[in-house]
Amino acid sequence: MTYCVGLLLDAGMVLLSDTRTNAGLDNIATYRKMFTFEEPGERVITILTAGSLSVTQTTIARLTEAIEDPEASAQSSIMLAPTLLQVAEIIGATLAGVRQEIDHKMNASKVSTAASMIVAGQRKGGAMRMFLIYPEGNFIEATEDTPFLQIGEHKYGKPILDRVVSRDTSLEDAQKAVLLSMDSTLRSNLSVGMPLDLAVIESDACQVTSRRRIEAKDPDFARMSEAWSNALRDGFSQIRLAE
Amino acid sequence: MTYCVGLLLDAGMVLLSDTRTNAGLDNIATYRKMFTFEEPGERVITILTAGSLSVTQTTIARLTEAIEDPEASAQSSIMLAPTLLQVAEIIGATLAGVRQEIDHKMNASKVSTAASMIVAGQRKGGAMRMFLIYPEGNFIEATEDTPFLQIGEHKYGKPILDRVVSRDTSLEDAQKAVLLSMDSTLRSNLSVGMPLDLAVIESDACQVTSRRRIEAKDPDFARMSEAWSNALRDGFSQIRLAE
Structure with a gap:
């Protein structure tokens, strides 16, 4: 399982993913689920992935290949596409295509090949945009009213x-919010696991402005998690059932 | 959708259910999802239901009919079964049987007939026990390590x-905990809705010792919900991202 979340705020975008992958309970591994493509100052695209690892890896590999292709065009390369909407369309089409191919091979077995992605990006002169791409390749976009998108095991968090999250949330509060959202998920679902990848893309920077890998023993994360537990317990103990 | 939760504590059992049922987004209704069978001081059984309304209603009707049958036996009536385990078995068998019948009729359509139940009870001289009954009729039981069971839309809460919940949680704190768990679910999923049914069965009372229907405008629930929001926001604002 996986949990990835992205916030689209006035001040920038905040992205967090876990790294646990499992194929059965005895085959657990750590894989990066956050991928960044950038030409600093010109264009930044960060992709978070959830679902079938073979599908998401192949999709990322194809997208990379298309960028590196000497004959790359605005129709094939997410680094050349003129708008973020077209970036989302390329990624959606690639994801759905890979899934279809792999589905075909998996026909007999009942293993799920569903995979979804969060795509966050900005190109110079454009607005920051964030999309959730479904396994079929269609997508939705984060808006004023819904400033966050989640994929994978999203309900606990x-x-x-x-x-606590709205469009005017600060980048610092936004990082706290996604980390505490992840903390709730980690406590409730064992198949989501550390380490975590946290990235911040400040508005109009067109590059990842901060990137952090949070290991299992990260003291700041442990302290936040502990402080949040205490705040919840204290808050809980002060509430009365009836006047 | 539905959210029901039951806590099995040293001091007693606390049960909470919502009442919203929907068949499509434009057919929303309120149905009780908590049913109590009791012979005060001798035996109490409370059932919470989730899933296909036609399956759960028919199951409850059959259980009631079996109790009222003049030829009721320890094998058919949950009020005569010698142990709570056998009560769970009767309910499981009835649920699975009803589902199979209805499934048979629904063959062509793809409507889900899955339904699950939480069964909480005690008979005089026995221990309090709580079971989660799956759509297939098999079940699991709440234990020292896992003092709560949930059905329906369970992840948000x-x-x-x-x-905050462990076996030695007080009944007052337990009621707070299930109501705040429901509050989180109500905020995150529109298909879970007020009013709520809250019941407390004190240890060895062998009857429901308190029962409360909480309407949408209940002032105590609104105050708790507000206090909890404030506690979360205050707690959140006091946490620092890094030392």
Whole structure:
């Protein structure tokens, strides 16, 4: 399982992913689920992935190949596509195509080849945009009203986001919010696991402005997690059932 | 959708269910999902239901009919079965049987007939026991290590339970915990809705010791919900991202 979340705020975009992959309970491994393509100052695209590892890896590999192709065009390369909407369309088409190929091979077995992605990006002169791409290649976009997108095991970590995140949330608070959202998910679902990848893309920077890998023993994360537990318990103990 | 939760504590059992049922987005209704069978002081059984309404209603109707049957036996009536385990077995068999019948009729359509139940009970001289009955009729039981069971839309409300509930939680704190767990679910999923049914069965009382229907405008619930939001926001604002 996986949990990835992206926030689209006035101040920038904040992205967080876990790294645990499992194929059965005894085959657990760590794989990066956050991929960045950038030409600093000109264009930045960060992709978060969830679902079938063979599908997401092949999709990322194809996207990379298309960028590196000497004959790359605006129709094939996400680094040349004129708008972020067209970037999302290229990624959606690639994802759906790979899935279809692999589905065909897997026909007999009942293994799921579904995979979804969050795509966050900005090109110079354009707006920051964030998309959630479904396994079939169609997508939705984060808006004023819904400033966050989640993929994978998203329910445990949604209540905290619903309560504290809005478009004007600061980048610092946004990082806290995604980390605490992840913390709730880690506690409730063993198949989501450390380390974590956290990236911040400041508005109009057109590059990843901060990137951090958070290991299992990260002291800041442990302290935040502990402080949040204490805040919840204290808050809980102060609430009365009836007046 | 539905959210029901039951806590099995040293001090007693606390049960909460919502009442929203929908068949398509434009056919939303309120149905009780908590059913109590009791002979006060001798035996109490409370059932919470989730899933296909036609399956759960028919199951409850059959269980009731079996109790009222003049030829009711320890094998057919949950009020006569010698142990709570056998109560769970009767309910499981009834649920699976009803589902099979209805499945048979629904063959062509792809409507899900899955339904699950939480069964909480105690008979005089026995221990309190709580079971989660799966659509196929098999079940699991709440234990020392896992003092709560959930059915329906359970993920949004799990983090708070994971943090504050243990076997020695007081009945007052337990009621707070299930209500705040429901509050998180209501905020994150529109298909779970008020009013709520809350029941407390104190240890060895062998009857429901308190029962409360919480309407949409219940002032105590609104105040708790508000206090919890504030506690979360205050706690959140006091946490620092790094030392």
